Amino acid sequence: AQSVAQPEDQVNVAEGNPLTVKCTYSVSGNPYLFWYVQYPNRGLQFLLKYITGDNLVKGSYGFEAEFNKSQTSFHLKKPSALVSDSALYFCAVRVSSGSARQLTFGSGTQLTVLP
Amino acid sequence: GAGVSQTPSNKVTEKGKYVELRCDPISGHTALYWYRQSLGQGPEFLIYFQGTGAADDSGLPNDRFFAVRPEGSVSTLKIQRTERGDSAVYLCASSPSASGYEQYFGPGTRLTVT
Structure with missing residues (x-):
């Protein structure tokens, strides 16, 4: 079975400061990892993914995430937060082998960037 | 191009009724997924x-839930004898290949069972 933990329900950060949204995962085998963002009354939007290769992946809107296999983590980061980054963020995992394609999501972290 | 669309955006139904939720994937996307998102939780796979066949239906909670994709494009999620616990946002996603590296989500259908 695969699972994702987002230990923080809420993260507050001041505009211009760096932000981190935490994610740890559990999967049998090698993981594919994803971050999605959800704005009110809108669907999930893809931010970035880790499939293989460089542990630091860059995505949309200046976000990046670092895959750490030993700590089974995939934290989302941004060097300088914007008020417009305020949204609900989901980390997701799926196994890289076999026929399963479904994503398993964490419970989400509400990011609030304060002006 | 157009993204994934879902209709209706909102559906209110009475307990025991039958409902159908529709998903139009991005044109040319071969893979299609249904998820359910309850309040305060992440999406859960259904x-x-x-193509036209259900490759994995392991997430369907019981036999009241059924989905079809007869021509390999539009999909319909069907729920029989709805229960109040079925109330949630039903999300559809599509991806351009079987790899499913990136799944593109629609805005969802909010189902409320009264």
Whole structure:
């Protein structure tokens, strides 16, 4: 079975400061990892993914995430937060082998960037 | 191009009724997924189609739930004898290949069972 933990329900950060949204995962085998963002009354939007290769992946809107296999983590980061980054963020995992394609999501972290 | 669309955006139904939720994937996407998102939780997988066939329906909670994709494009999620616990946002996603590296989500259908 695969699972994702987002230990923080809420993260507050001041505009211009760096932000981190935490994610740890559990999967049998090698993981594919994803971050999605959800704005009110809108669907999930893809931010970035880790499939293989460089542990630091860059995505949309200046976000990046670092895959750490030993700590089974995939934290989302941004060097300088914007008020417009305020949204609900989901980390997701799926196994890289076999026929399963479904994503398993964490419970989400509400990011609030304060002006 | 157009993204994934879902209709209706909102559906209110009475307990025991039958409902159908529709998903139009991005044109040319071969894989289609249904998820369910309850309040305060992340999406939970229901079923995955590759082409016309259901490649994995392990997430369907019981036999009241059924989904079809007869022509390999539009999909319909069908719920029989709805229960109040079925109330949630039902999300559809599509991806351009069987790899499913990136799944593109629609805005969802909010189902409320009274």
